[in-house]
Amino acid sequence: MSNIKTVEGGVTAAKGFKAAYTEAGIKYENRKDMAMVFSETPCVSAGTFTSNVVKAACVQWDMKIVKSDKPMHGMVINTGIANACTGKEGFDACEATAGAMSDKLGVPVDSIAVGSTGVIGMQLPVDRLIMGVNDLCDKLDSSLENGTNASIAIMTTDTVNKEYAVQFELDGKTVTLGGMSKGSGMIHPNMCTMIALLTSDIAIEKSLMQEAVSEVIADTFNMISVDGDTSTNDTFILMANGLAGNEKITSKDKNYEIFKEALMTVCRYLARKMASDGEGATKLFTARVYNARSKEEAKILSRSIISSSLSKAAIYGCDANFGRFLCAMGYSGVDFDQTKVELFFRSSVGTLQVFKMGVPLEFDEEYATKIMSDKEVIVDVDMHDGEAEAEAWGCDLTYDYVKINADYRS
Amino acid sequence: MSNIKTVEGGVTAAKGFKAAYTEAGIKYENRKDMAMVFSETPCVSAGTFTSNVVKAACVQWDMKIVKSDKPMHGMVINTGIANACTGKEGFDACEATAGAMSDKLGVPVDSIAVGSTGVIGMQLPVDRLIMGVNDLCDKLDSSLENGTNASIAIMTTDTVNKEYAVQFELDGKTVTLGGMSKGSGMIHPNMCTMIALLTSDIAIEKSLMQEAVSEVIADTFNMISVDGDTSTNDTFILMANGLAGNEKITSKDKNYEIFKEALMTVCRYLARKMASDGEGATKLFTARVYNARSKEEAKILSRSIISSSLSKAAIYGCDANFGRFLCAMGYSGVDFDQTKVELFFRSSVGTLQVFKMGVPLEFDEEYATKIMSDKEVIVDVDMHDGEAEAEAWGCDLTYDYVKINADYRS
Numbered sequence: 071m072s073n074i075k076t077v078e079g080g081v082t083a084a085k086g087f088k089a090a091y092t093e094a095g096i097k098y099e100n101r102k103d104m105a106m107v108f109s110e111t112p113c114v115s116a117g118t119f120t121s122n123v124v125k126a127a128c129v130q131w132d133m134k135i136v137k138s139d140k141p142m143h144g145m146v147i148n149t150g151i152a153n154a155c156t157g158k159e160g161f162d163a164c165e166a167t168a169g170a171m172s173d174k175l176g177v178p179v180d181s182i183a184v185g186s187t188g189v190i191g192m193q194l195p196v197d198r199l200i201m202g203v204n205d206l207c208d209k210l211d212s213s214l215e216n217g218t219n220a221s222i223a224i225m226t227t228d229t230v231n232k233e234y235a236v237q238f239e240l241d242g243k244t245v246t247l248g249g250m251s252k253g254s255g256m257i258h259p260n261m262c263t264m265i266a267l268l269t270s271d272i273a274i275e276k277s278l279m280q281e282a283v284s285e286v287i288a289d290t291f292n293m294i295s296v297d298g299d300t301s302t303n304d305t306f307i308l309m310a311n312g313l314a315g316n317e318k319i320t321s322k323d324k325n326y327e328i329f330k331e332a333l334m335t336v337c338r339y340l341a342r343k344m345a346s347d348g349e350g351a352t353k354l355f356t357a358r359v360y361n362a363r364s365k366e367e368a369k370i371l372s373r374s375i376i377s378s379s380l381s382k383a384a385i386y387g388c389d390a391n392f393g394r395f396l397c398a399m400g401y402s403g404v405d406f407d408q409t410k411v412e413l414f415f416r417s418s419v420g421t422l423q424v425f426k427m428g429v430p431l432e433f434d435e436e437y438a439t440k441i442m443s444d445k446e447v448i449v450d451v452d453m454h455d456g457e458a459e460a461e462a463w464g465c466d467l468t469y470d471y472v473k474i475n476a477d478y479r480s
Numbered sequence: 481m482s483n484i485k486t487v488e489g490g491v492t493a494a495k496g497f498k499a500a501y502t503e504a505g506i507k508y509e510n511r512k513d514m515a516m517v518f519s520e521t522p523c524v525s526a527g528t529f530t531s532n533v534v535k536a537a538c539v540q541w542d543m544k545i546v547k548s549d550k551p552m553h554g555m556v557i558n559t560g561i562a563n564a565c566t567g568k569e570g571f572d573a574c575e576a577t578a579g580a581m582s583d584k585l586g587v588p589v590d591s592i593a594v595g596s597t598g599v600i601g602m603q604l605p606v607d608r609l610i611m612g613v614n615d616l617c618d619k620l621d622s623s624l625e626n627g628t629n630a631s632i633a634i635m636t637t638d639t640v641n642k643e644y645a646v647q648f649e650l651d652g653k654t655v656t657l658g659g660m661s662k663g664s665g666m667i668h669p670n671m672c673t674m675i676a677l678l679t680s681d682i683a684i685e686k687s688l689m690q691e692a693v694s695e696v697i698a699d700t701f702n703m704i705s706v707d708g709d710t711s712t713n714d715t716f717i718l719m720a721n722g723l724a725g726n727e728k729i730t731s732k733d734k735n736y737e738i739f740k741e742a743l744m745t746v747c748r749y750l751a752r753k754m755a756s757d758g759e760g761a762t763k764l765f766t767a768r769v770y771n772a773r774s775k776e777e778a779k780i781l782s783r784s785i786i787s788s789s790l791s792k793a794a795i796y797g798c799d800a801n802f803g804r805f806l807c808a809m810g811y812s813g814v815d816f817d818q819t820k821v822e823l824f825f826r827s828s829v830g831t832l833q834v835f836k837m838g839v840p841l842e843f844d845e846e847y848a849t850k851i852m853s854d855k856e857v858i859v860d861v862d863m864h865d866g867e868a869e870a871e872a873w874g875c876d877l878t879y880d881y882v883k884i885n886a887d888y889r890s
Contacts (some may be wrong), residue, residue, distance in 0.1 A: 122807065
């Protein structure tokens with residue numbers, strides 16, 4: 071870990087990546103609503119996509135690109151309209167958008183990924199998209215500021231932009247990995263959440279990069295939930311152009327492990343940031359299940375806790391109503407013996423045990439409320455049944471979640 | 481159907497059943513919080529219980545009773561405390577409660593079911609429970625009014641009491657079937673919801689009654705959801721004492737079918753009532769999926785729609801944001817082709833198609849809002865992929881749901 075250090079920036083932190091943003095008026099006027107990332111040097115790519123059967127047109131477009139062995143050069147993203155449930159017209163919009171970028175920058179159309187996020191079941195205004203693409207191509211720039219503005223341009227109901235970058239050494243060469251993500255509602259990833267685009271100058275074989283991505287996503291983006299709704303548009307893409315000059319990683323050696331560690335660091339940061347910025351959220355709600363029989367079970371249990379509406383409402387109300395957390399574990403599908411379970415509430419204020427081996431403990435309600443009033447509240451569950459552990463991240467359920475979503479389209 | 485008619489009352493509608501209610505001060509003062517139902521004539525019983533691994537002590541107690549071949553005589557229910565996650569002390573409380581009723585009424589202790597609902601992880605005040613039981617035994621009475629008051633006494637966050645009864649003829653004898661139920665939050669049954677107790681004077685073989693119950697529950701109580709949280713306490717029990725004098729049903733003949741139809745009528749009524757009285761709910765939200773490949777798939781799809789937080793928030797906001805409904809179908813686990821799907825919003829105001837064969841339709845937003853402002857909003861989904869259908873019931877997600885649950889224990 072000590073080898074991996076945080077650096078400034080996001081998608082433009084790594085060598086050779088440019089970004090741009092613009093106001094294209096896709097759905098609203100006077101609002102940044104398009105972003106572009108581009109590498110002139112061809113990139114290998116890896117990605118994971120929503121498991122929702124109803125996949126947005128752009129997700130289907132991107133899956134083809136990431137699965138092919140052809141190089142990737144960039145991605146263009148719009149907010150406002152998700153281009154999901156849009157039939158053939160939706161696919162044509164993807165082709166037109168990627169096509170405009172391809173024409174302008176002189177790269178193949180199938181080297182350009184397309185991301186959309188917003189209302190489902192509405193057609194994109196293709197003329198405005200293409201005007202936006204042309205504008206973006208003109209503005210491409212490798213400054214950190216442009217990277218940050220790109221991450222701001224892809225926000226929808228997000229209240230903070232989400233970007234992060236790290237650097238690490240491989241054989242004396244400095245490698246940079248950074249990225250941006252967006253997502254606040256319809257977040258219950260069964261792959262990853264909403265849109266995340268990472269860039270790196272590392273040199274690595276495509277198949278190995280995909281393996282690392284799949285493994286890391288499973289422990290980061292796939293472990294967060296805001297509202298139990300798995301989006302039609304979830305997209306995670308990592309592009310790497312090799313400009314760091316490290317010896318290309320071609321096996322699971324020490325350098326591969328360092329890269330995976332760095333990827334875990336960036337993804338974990340962005341995933342937690344996304345959970346804590348869940349629609350209407352006032353705090354980050356973490357569940358850690360340990361001493362479980364298997365990692366799979368620990369994951370199911372921790373996800374069930376942070377996904378429960380009643381647990382989330384209790385977190386909002388700073389109410390140590392631990393029965394709801396046990397209840398959520400109970401219906402998760404994992405079989406366990408409650409008489410072996412211990413449950414703790416934890417935050418920077420302190421730790422409080424509330425349940426021990428099948429029996430509720432008496433506790434100081436005032437102290438419990440104090441612990442739960444912190445910005446991050448952690449539920450620790452000791453299963454006493456094995457050695458596996460997992461962590462999941464969510465947020466509290468608030469009036470504002472309802473407010474935001476009762477009238478999202480208007 | 482024409483043979484089955486609605487009659488007044490609930491648990492005391494059938495011959496030979498008495499009920500009572502009292503204020504025992506279990507958790508709050510001056511509030512009806514205990515109810516009892518009793519039949520001097522021994523009853524056969526059938527039931528279904530929560531699939532949550534964390535089962536309340538009373539659920540475990542009742543499962544033993546319903547599974548045994550011994551007759552059942554009654555049930556005593558308290559609100560305020562759920563007697564879940566309470567270890568051995570919780571089991572002892574069940575035995576003490578049933579024991580007090582058994583002593584007082586001269587029936588075996590294992591003929592008495594016990595129901596509890598309320599906060600999880602808190603011990604019951606056994607002394608007050610027993611005083612309550614003694615009081616209830618003194619007050620037992622077969623009036624319809626006592627039945628209604630029993631159904632009021634088991635309410636927690638419920639805003640309306642839920643009881644219903646029907647009569648039908650079997651071989652010239654009038655048979656009555658009635659019951660009560662409660663439940664408003666932590667409702668996402670994987671068996672049935674919270675507590676429902678039905679009584680009948682029908683004569684029927686225990687195993688056949690259980691078969692009918694299992695079948696009917698799957699299409700009624702198991703098809704509702706308020707918040708996705710499957711409770712630790714879900715209990716459904718049907719008691720039948722045979723006093724109607726019909727020839728005992730011992731095979732799946734015409735009379736069995738009539739009984740099943742009547743059971744379906746009562747359970748469907750109570751289930752819908754429960755969904756529309758979900759915590760904070762302002763309306764009933766029904767999803768009907770038809771022309772599906774199998775009933776199982778139709779059930780999964782319709783349940784996924786009414787369980788989605790985003791769909792529920794859209795229903796609250798009267799927003800015909802149909803993409804959220806398709807999205808919920810997409811992550812349900814059922815594989816389907818969105819280009820075959822049609823989607824309609826429907827209420828007593830009218831019907832509006834919004835999606836046809838993979839393509840969104842233009843529609844009049846004002847008319848859509850009018851349709852969705854009704855007390856029951858129905859989403860009709862035509863899969864064009866088979867002949868199976870299913871219906872699921874939920875409610876909208878409102879500020880009040882959050883309010884009720886952020887501070888439930890205080």
